[in-house]
Amino acid sequence: MESYDILWKTALPEIEKNVSAVSYSYHICNLFPVDVIGNRLVLCTKAKILASQITDTLKDKILSAVKTVNEEISEIAIVVANDREEYLSLYESEQASKVAPKGSVINPKFTFDNFVVGASNQFICAAAKAVAERPGDSYNPLFIYGGTGLGKTHMLMAIANYIKLHKPSLNVLYATCEQFTNQMVESLSKGNFTPQKFRDIYRNVDVLLIDDVQFLAKKQATQIEFFHTFNELVMQNKQIVLTSDRPPKEIELLEERLRTRFEGGLLADVQPPDLETRIAILRRKAEEQKCIVDIKVLTYIAEFNDEDIRSLMGKLTKVLFFSKLREAPITIELTKEALKESANGNKEELEIDDIISCVCNFYKISKQDLLGKKKNKEFVEPRQICIYLITDMMNVPLATIGQKMGGRDHTTVIYARDKVSDLMKTDKKTATAINDIKKMLLKQ
Numbered sequence: 001m002e003s004y005d006i007l008w009k010t011a012l013p014e015i016e017k018n019v020s021a022v023s024y025s026y027h028i029c030n031l032f033p034v035d036v037i038g039n040r041l042v043l044c045t046k047a048k049i050l051a052s053q054i055t056d057t058l059k060d061k062i063l064s065a066v067k068t069v070n071e072e073i074s075e076i077a078i079v080v081a082n083d084r085e086e087y088l089s090l091y092e093s094e095q096a097s098k099v100a101p102k103g104s105v106i107n108p109k110f111t112f113d114n115f116v117v118g119a120s121n122q123f124i125c126a127a128a129k130a131v132a133e134r135p136g137d138s139y140n141p142l143f144i145y146g147g148t149g150l151g152k153t154h155m156l157m158a159i160a161n162y163i164k165l166h167k168p169s170l171n172v173l174y175a176t177c178e179q180f181t182n183q184m185v186e187s188l189s190k191g192n193f194t195p196q197k198f199r200d201i202y203r204n205v206d207v208l209l210i211d212d213v214q215f216l217a218k219k220q221a222t223q224i225e226f227f228h229t230f231n232e233l234v235m236q237n238k239q240i241v242l243t244s245d246r247p248p249k250e251i252e253l254l255e256e257r258l259r260t261r262f263e264g265g266l267l268a269d270v271q272p273p274d275l276e277t278r279i280a281i282l283r284r285k286a287e288e289q290k291c292i293v294d295i296k297v298l299t300y301i302a303e304f305n306d307e308d309i310r311s312l313m314g315k316l317t318k319v320l321f322f323s324k325l326r327e328a329p330i331t332i333e334l335t336k337e338a339l340k341e342s343a344n345g346n347k348e349e350l351e352i353d354d355i356i357s358c359v360c361n362f363y364k365i366s367k368q369d370l371l372g373k374k375k376n377k378e379f380v381e382p383r384q385i386c387i388y389l390i391t392d393m394m395n396v397p398l399a400t401i402g403q404k405m406g407g408r409d410h411t412t413v414i415y416a417r418d419k420v421s422d423l424m425k426t427d428k429k430t431a432t433a434i435n436d437i438k439k440m441l442l443k444q
């Protein structure tokens with residue numbers, strides 16, 4: 001159960017005491033909790049008319065009841081939506097339309113509750129929880145490192161979401177190292193965004209979460225700025241959490257004093273998951289998509305021994321997709337067929353060319369431009385999304401994808417895939433576009 005559910009369930013008896021029986025069954029029972037943002041509890045109702053009645057007459061009573069459970073909640077928002085999913089998409093598009101230079105949007109979908117814990121990741125999870133519960137006075141900094149796709153970004157967002165719920169007054173900032181660097185560089189370029197503004201953003205936070213600090217390697221100016229930000233925050237007992245794909249000592253050309261700082265807190269590493277954990281994760285992901293998949297099938301997929309969870313989930317997506325395409329139940333046979341590598345990609349039901357054409361149609365660009373070398377944003381983005389879609393929906397070797405995508409290297413394919421996969425977490429527009437293209441493909 002999510003924390004806002006618990007909050008709401010605990011508050012309900014309290015609310016019942018304060019409102020009439022009719023109002024309780026008519027208004028309150030038609031509300032369901034969906035989120036906590038800052039110190040605001042968000043409740044949804046399906047009917048517009050109820051929303052306005054509740055807002056007019058019951059909000060204060062609800063608030064005072066909720067306060068008895070968590071006194072930091074200071075506001076109740078009533079939103080009209082059919083379910084949490086619809087609410088999330090409304091909320092995210094609202095966030096996306098605000099051009100905030102402050103870090104990234106924290107995706108409410110990544111929480112401790114939906115992180116499957118096993119031997120390989122229990123250390124980072126325990127460390128992250130400790131930090132989320134007592135920011136600033138457990139380990140500072142917490143430095144999480146490990147291979148790609150093992151849940152590091154998930155952990156950062158879980159910390160952010162936990163603090164948003166339990167300590168809504170704290171100011172949490174999540175940013176990728178790339179963002180930090182870009183904003184710093186931008187602040188030096190004499191525009192509206194001055195160095196002072198940059199510092200205001202990064203030095204006035206209670207919790208700073210920076211993802212992928214391995215990208216600090218070789219960036220001297222950024223390292224200096226980072227060092228000062230770091231010191232200032234730690235001196236004020238503010239929490240810092242960093243992630244990296246490698247331990248500090250393996251980050252090339254990292255200034256010694258910065259390395260010492262990184263190692264001064266807790267270093268927590270995450271390992272690839274064992275079979276049991278992989279099965280548990282797959283089961284969880286299938287459930288999230290409201291699919292019941294037989295344990296034999298889950299085991300079959302998990303036995304591929306993927307090192308990272310992203311590609312494990314990719315396999316599950318392929319199987320679910322294949323079953324929809326065929327309108328057939330998810331059996332072992334279907335799974336085998338869906339995951340069978342075809343040497344040239346031609347024998348797939350859905351061909352790479354279909355995806356390429358669909359992406360071209362969607363973005364209204366020519367195939368030549370999609371596959372070509374032009375670096376304009378209007379081509380690069382669809383190109384990377386196209387690569388992502390092929391890796392996500394089909395099971396062909398990366399080298400084949402590179403070849404089909406205009407003769408690109410397999411490392412380019414990996415880069416594009418990971419970039420889009422990360423972007424989808426924070427950028428609603430990209431996530432929606434990808435979903436729409438998938439729907440178009442399914443209808444073909």
Ligand code: ADP
Pocket residue numbers: 110114115116117121146147148149150151152153154155281284309310313
């Ligand atoms: P990293 O930042 O380490 O590259 P991510 O945090 O982006 O990896 O994880 C990749 C994907 O795998 C995400 O969708 C994440 O939610 C999922 N994931 C990773 N570990 C777990 C886990 N233990 N339980 C559930 N989902 C997980």
Ligand code: MG
Pocket residue numbers: 152153154211
């Ligand atoms: Mg990451």
